[in-house]
Amino acid sequence: MTVLASPDPVLLIGGGPFGQADLDLVRPFVRDVVAADGGAAAALAHGLMPQAVIGDFDSLSASAQAAIPAAHLHRVAEQDSTDFHKCLSRIAAPLVLAVGFSGARQDHFLAALNVLARRIGPPCILIAGDDVIALCPPRIALDLPPGTRLSLFPMGAAQGRSTGLEYPIDGIGFAPDGAVGTSNRALGPVVLQMAGPMLLMLPRACLARLIAAL
Structure with missing residues (x-):
């Protein structure tokens, strides 16, 4: 209701x-x-x-x-x-x-x-x-300045693809009791494609950019 x-x-x-x-x-x-x-x-x-x-x-x-x-x-x-x-x-x-x-x-x-x-x-x-946290949708494009901290934390089995990250996530099997994506960095604009429940964490100064992407 x-x-x-x-x-x-x-x-x-x-x-x-x-x-x-x-x-x-x-x-x-x-x-x-x-x-x-x-x-x-x-x-x-x-x-x-x-x-x-x-x-x-x-x-x-x-x-x-x-x-x-x-x-x-x-x-x-x-x-x-x-x-x-x-x-x-x-x-x-x-x-x-x-x-x-x-x-x-x-x-x-x-x-x-x-x-x-x-x-x-x-x-x-x-x-x-210090963070803003959202669930990553199946695809998100973020207009981020180079050097922006970007962390990913899986809430279940998850995997994805990325462009624009210092450490690409392609081919990684994420899990709460396995691999997580703490303190990655943007090289500039970032595109993420995600399957599975993945939390996206950015500095609070990026709130407007995250709102625009969602």
């Missing part, structure tokens, strides 16, 4: 740590704001009113709930999915930019990466520390 539909990218705020610099990074690209459960309090603290709050509400404070119109609150009681999963599966948008899903509990961060790997909901970019 869709809770929020937008023709533009949507900002999704979680309950983990993030700062004003993260919001400044993403705000030029988004209009609507969705909060995952306790992320509503963080949104309010930064002067943002969520158009929707989605989750099981186990971490939504009474004060935050009272400050948000009842029509914006969407409680999903089931415990078989995370709040990140609940949100992405109920957003209809071309892209989601997510902050507040890394940097605190690593089980929550790993669960968010699992949701990305399962292709749930719209394409999503996680803002995570």
Whole structure:
């Protein structure tokens, strides 16, 4: 069931740590704001009113709930999915930019990466520390400056082809318990063709370039 539909990218705020610099990074690209459960309090603290709050509400404070119109609150009681999963599966948008899903509990961060790997909901970019992280689509062309760090981490068996990387990936069998692609470098524009669930990680300064590619 869709809770929020937008023709533009949507900002999704979680309950983990993030700062004003993260919001400044993403705000030029988004209009609507969705909060995952306790992320509503963080949104309010930064002067943002969520158009929707989605989750099981186990971490939504009474004060935050009272400050948000009842029509914006969407409680999903089931415990078989995370709040990140609940949100992405109920957003209809071309892209989601997510902050507040890394940097605190690593089980929550790993669960968010699992949701990305399962292709749930719209394409999503996680803002995570120094990085922006997305699931690599079957083909992506990235306009990157020479020397840009580009890392690939498989969430299952994966293989691909590349042009424009210092260390080509052609012929490599990637796996979480095998080969991974940490700290490769772009020679300039990069094209990746990928089969299997592969996370793409770039420096946060490349967010606009990643959005354009997705």
